[in-house]
Amino acid sequence: xxxxxxxxxxxxxxxxxxxxxxxxxxxxxxxxxxxxxxxxxxxxxxxxxxxxxxxxxxxxxxxxxxxxxxxxxxxxxxxxxxxxxxxxxxxxxxxxxxxxxxxxxxxxxxxxxxxxxxxxxxxxxxxxxxxxxxxxxxxxxxxxxxxxxxxxxxxxxxxxxxxxxxxxxxxxxxxxxxxxxxxxxxxxxxxxxxxxxxxxxxxxxxxxxxxxxxxxxxxxxxxxxxxxxxxxxxxxxxxxxxxxxxxxxxxxxxxxxxxxxxxxxxxxxxxxxxxxxxxxxxxxxxxxxxxxxxxxxxxxxxxx
Amino acid sequence: xxxxxxxxxxxxxxxxxxxxxxxxxxxxxxxxxxxxxxxxxxxxxxxxxxxxxxxxxxxxxxxxxxxxxxxxxxxxxxxxxxxxxxxxxxxxxxxxxxxxxxxxxxxxxxxxxxxxxxxxxxxxxxxxxxxxxxxxxxxxxxxxxxxxxxxxxxxxxxxxxxxxxxxxxxxxxxxxxxxxxxxxxxxxxxxxxxxxxxxxxxxxxxxxxxxxxxxxxxxxxxxxxxxxxxxxxxxxxxxxxxxxxxxxxxxxxxxxxxxxxxxxxxxxxxxxxxxxxxxxxxxxxxxxxxxxxxxxxxxxxxxxxxxxxxxxxxxx
Amino acid sequence: xxxxxxxxxxxxxxxxxxxxxxxxxxxxxxxxxxxxxxxxxxxxxxxxxxxxxxxxxxxxxxxxxxxxxxxxxxxxxxxxxxxxxxxxxxxxxxxxxxxxxxxxxxxxxxxxxxxxxxxxxxxxxxxxxxxxxxxxxxxxxxxxxxxxxxxxxxxxxxxxxxxxxxxxxxxxxxxxxxxxxxxxxxxxxxxxxxxxxxxxxxxxxxxxxxxxxxxxxxxxxxxxxxxxxxxxxxxxxxxxxxxxxxxxxxxxxxxxxxxxx
Numbered sequence: 084x085x086x087x088x089x090x091x092x093x094x095x096x097x098x099x100x101x102x103x104x105x106x107x108x109x110x111x112x113x114x115x116x117x118x119x120x121x122x123x124x125x126x127x128x129x130x131x132x133x134x135x136x137x138x139x140x141x142x143x144x145x146x147x148x149x150x151x152x153x154x155x156x157x158x159x160x161x162x163x164x165x166x167x168x169x170x171x172x173x174x175x176x177x178x179x180x181x182x183x184x185x186x187x188x189x190x191x192x193x194x195x196x197x198x199x200x201x202x203x204x205x206x207x208x209x210x211x212x213x214x215x216x217x218x219x220x221x222x223x224x225x226x227x228x229x230x231x232x233x234x235x236x237x238x239x240x241x242x243x244x245x246x247x248x249x250x251x252x253x254x255x256x257x258x259x260x261x262x263x264x265x266x267x268x269x270x271x272x273x274x275x276x277x278x279x280x281x282x283x284x285x286x287x288x289x290x291x292x293x294x295x296x297x298x299x300x301x302x303x304x305x306x307x308x309x310x311x312x313x314x315x316x317x318x319x320x321x322x323x324x325x326x327x328x329x330x331x332x333x334x335x336x337x338x339x340x341x342x343x344x345x346x347x348x349x350x351x352x353x354x355x356x357x358x359x360x361x362x363x364x365x366x367x368x369x370x371x372x373x374x375x376x377x378x379x380x381x382x383x384x385x386x387x
Numbered sequence: 388x389x390x391x392x393x394x395x396x397x398x399x400x401x402x403x404x405x406x407x408x409x410x411x412x413x414x415x416x417x418x419x420x421x422x423x424x425x426x427x428x429x430x431x432x433x434x435x436x437x438x439x440x441x442x443x444x445x446x447x448x449x450x451x452x453x454x455x456x457x458x459x460x461x462x463x464x465x466x467x468x469x470x471x472x473x474x475x476x477x478x479x480x481x482x483x484x485x486x487x488x489x490x491x492x493x494x495x496x497x498x499x500x501x502x503x504x505x506x507x508x509x510x511x512x513x514x515x516x517x518x519x520x521x522x523x524x525x526x527x528x529x530x531x532x533x534x535x536x537x538x539x540x541x542x543x544x545x546x547x548x549x550x551x552x553x554x555x556x557x558x559x560x561x562x563x564x565x566x567x568x569x570x571x572x573x574x575x576x577x578x579x580x581x582x583x584x585x586x587x588x589x590x591x592x593x594x595x596x597x598x599x600x601x602x603x604x605x606x607x608x609x610x611x612x613x614x615x616x617x618x619x620x621x622x623x624x625x626x627x628x629x630x631x632x633x634x635x636x637x638x639x640x641x642x643x644x645x646x647x648x649x650x651x652x653x654x655x656x657x658x659x660x661x662x663x664x665x666x667x668x669x670x671x672x673x674x675x676x677x678x679x680x681x682x683x684x685x686x687x688x689x690x691x692x693x694x695x696x697x698x699x700x701x702x703x
Numbered sequence: 704x705x706x707x708x709x710x711x712x713x714x715x716x717x718x719x720x721x722x723x724x725x726x727x728x729x730x731x732x733x734x735x736x737x738x739x740x741x742x743x744x745x746x747x748x749x750x751x752x753x754x755x756x757x758x759x760x761x762x763x764x765x766x767x768x769x770x771x772x773x774x775x776x777x778x779x780x781x782x783x784x785x786x787x788x789x790x791x792x793x794x795x796x797x798x799x800x801x802x803x804x805x806x807x808x809x810x811x812x813x814x815x816x817x818x819x820x821x822x823x824x825x826x827x828x829x830x831x832x833x834x835x836x837x838x839x840x841x842x843x844x845x846x847x848x849x850x851x852x853x854x855x856x857x858x859x860x861x862x863x864x865x866x867x868x869x870x871x872x873x874x875x876x877x878x879x880x881x882x883x884x885x886x887x888x889x890x891x892x893x894x895x896x897x898x899x900x901x902x903x904x905x906x907x908x909x910x911x912x913x914x915x916x917x918x919x920x921x922x923x924x925x926x927x928x929x930x931x932x933x934x935x936x937x938x939x940x941x942x943x944x945x946x947x948x949x950x951x952x953x954x955x956x957x958x959x960x961x962x963x964x
Contacts, residue, residue, distance in 0.1 A: 157562060221398065225398045226401065226402075231639075232682050233678050234638070234642040234658070234677050236642065236655070237642075237662075238674070244422055316551075316552070319552050328646075339555055346558065353558060353559065354559070360552050360555040361551040365547055365551065367550070368546075601757075604761075604762055604781070605787075606784060606811050606812070607782045607783075608811050620798040696798060698797050
């Protein structure tokens with residue numbers, strides 16, 4: 084039964100990817116040659132003459148402008164995206180884009196996982212501290228919330244200078260985005276046991292440490308894992324953002340920035356980079372979801 | 388009473404401690420300005436102190452206004468300011484510090500206008516994206532929660548899509564809508580906020596107490612009435628959780644989107660340019676303004692939450 | 704056609720029919736309830752008494768058999784708003800004040816504004832909560848919340864009150880007080896009551912009839928008429944006949960438990 088459920092989600096995922104791809108190509112089919120207008124409504128030019136499109140017969144100039152241009156520059160055909168993955172992007176090198184992107188993805192994933200571990204650890208500790216001290220919670224929680232409104236791009240260069248321009252500094256930036264959801268949900272989860280469950284522990288004269296590990300943390304696990312799933316995504320976002328201004332050339336962030344600069348000559352390459360970034364985020368998300376299946380067997384309804 | 392005092396006092400005291408520690412550490416460790424300027428330097432970049440001495444009573448209102456326009460640090464004015472003068476002072480964005488009565492100490496805005504202009508521009512992008520994304524999220528959630536089949540097919544995909552680093556799409560949005568078109572940033576913000584709002588709202592609409600549903604059915608209530616009188620009020624706490632996440636994300640999304648290119652008047656562009664020109668205190672001032680706007684958005688959502696659901700557990 | 708409030712004939716309810724975790728929840732139920740009767744359903748857990756209540760209320764569909772309520776189908780009776788439901792948890796809506804909670808069914812039934820408010824005042828007076836109009840549910844004790852939910856159930860004068868262990872979560876003192884209150888309301892409103900309970904004392908004290916059920920499969924084993932004088936009050940609990948009837952119900956329950964093993 085369980086394996087079937089797993090296959091079902093993979094199946095749905097594939098179906099939705101195919102549907103999206105069909106929509107993409109379908110949208111391009113709908114467009115006129117230059118990609119600006121709905122096919123058949125664009126003006127037909129012959130020499131200096133301009134005539135309304137065939138669909139507009141008798142209605143004058145009724146060009147319907149598409150919200151997004153459908154030309155190959157704005158929306159490269161999917162077959163081009165796939166083809167470009169298996170071509171070397173640089174002259175004078177045999178390495179195909181696929182291996183470059185895969186290596187960059189793994190590099191970014193390593194930064195993300197390190198940042199995730201740092202951030203989740205820090206977030207958990209903060210959550211525990213807040214759960215035990217109302218004063219700390221009231222004093223610091225507003226700043227924990229405020230910390231997430233700092234535009235990371237702005238502080239990333241400083242972190243890179245502090246820690247040296249290596250991948251560890253990017254991991255720290257990723258950790259900065261990761262710790263927040265973990266702190267909030269750890270706090271909620273540690274506070275979730277019923278008063279009676281706490282009284283039971285008190286009746287055994289259990290120490291705070293015992294109550295934490297035997298009652299509060301197990302009760303908080305579903306909440307924490309919900310946050311870890313959010314954090315997994317956040318850490319990949321953090322790693323990509325962290326790479327942008329820090330001059331680290333090996334990860335996805337830099338690749339996206341590079342391909343962005345050469346978008347005019349090779350839009351497929353940027354798309355390929357974005358697809359790999361998305362796959363990296365999803366991979367990490369799936370890893371954490373599998374860990375959750377393994378570690379959390381009970382799930383209160385309000386843990387989400 | 389003392390409880391509320393403590394609730395508001397604790398964060399304020401900690402803010403003061405943080406500021407003093409920041410100032411002290413940067414000064415004693417001699418951290419380079421480009422790494423982290425001291426708070427006083429950042430502040431002095433936004434405001435300047437204008438000291439007005441009552442000794443010299445010769446300056447006319449007109450002279451004073453000219454002095455203020457010229458950003459002179461020290462001007463002299465009559466001890467008793469005329470109403471006309473007071474008006475001039477307020478229009479110059481001056482904060483009056485009233486506890487000095489022998490002499491007047493004034494805070495005058497300085498270099499504020501380019502930052503505020505950029506902030507306003509970016510805030511509009513963030514708000515536009517917030518409204519589009521949250522609106523779409525709410526509509527999609529209401530529609531899909533109506534049909535169980537659609538929801539079960541879509542939810543795993545929504546959750547998977549939520550695990551994509553949307554920010555990677557920023558260059559594409561710039562290309563689609565034009566780098567200087569604010570809609571390119573709104574698009575990114577809208578996609579970023581869409582998923583948390585939608586996923587939270589769907590959860591709130593569907594996780595309804597079984598007895599509450601039976602009660603409605605025993606009254607032979609229609610689907611629309613169940614949605615209006617039970618599912619929507621039940622979903623409000625979930626919706627506001629989504630909106631809070633969206634509020635924090637929308638400012639970040641707009642600023643980061645601008646990193647991939649945008650008009651010169653945008654805040655993200657302003658920050659990168661100032662940093663590139665080694666004007667770090669100005670860059671930091673802009674960062675702080677960006678944070679403040681993010682926090683303000685967040686606080687507005689909290690305020691709306693309190694107004695919309697005064698019954699809720701967390702406000703007891 | 705006889706004038707019965709509820710008429711059930713050879714009713715069966717099977718959950719997950721055809722699958723390997725099939726449960727025969729109700730088997731061959733026959734039950735007639737006259738208007739203005741107070742009928743309690745009692746039995747071991749899993750005997751289907753709550754399911755029976757929900758089949759009568761058209762919240763759960765039957766697998767076979769016939770359920771007539773006021774001489775029409777249970778479904779039609781629900782559409783005609785013949786039912787007032789009270790659950791074990793008060794099931795008040797957190798976002799509505801006490802008065803607004805009582806008004807919920809009246810809103811759904813499009814009562815005029817002044818009638819709605821008059822009716823709410825009347826009902827809150829009936830359950831002695833007139834001073835708590837604008838309180839939110841969380842500001843009330845468990846017993847008070849349950850009284851609000853009774854006021855809500857009675858607000859639109861339903862002909863049948865369906866109560867699913869309404870006082871099960873309350874302490875003994877509160878429960879006894881609410882028992883008396885419920886009886887006086889029943890005398891005033893003349894509704895038919897179907898009452899699911901675990902408590903023998905409560906069943907005997909409140910009811911005109913106690914239906915004893917047994918589990919696996921759920922069926923009716925005994926139908927005991929409670930011939931205690933009306934109106935009942937605290938003295939009733941000290942009546943010798945009260946103890947005799949209690950013993951009778953207890954033995955019937957014991958027997959039904961033996962049958963289900």
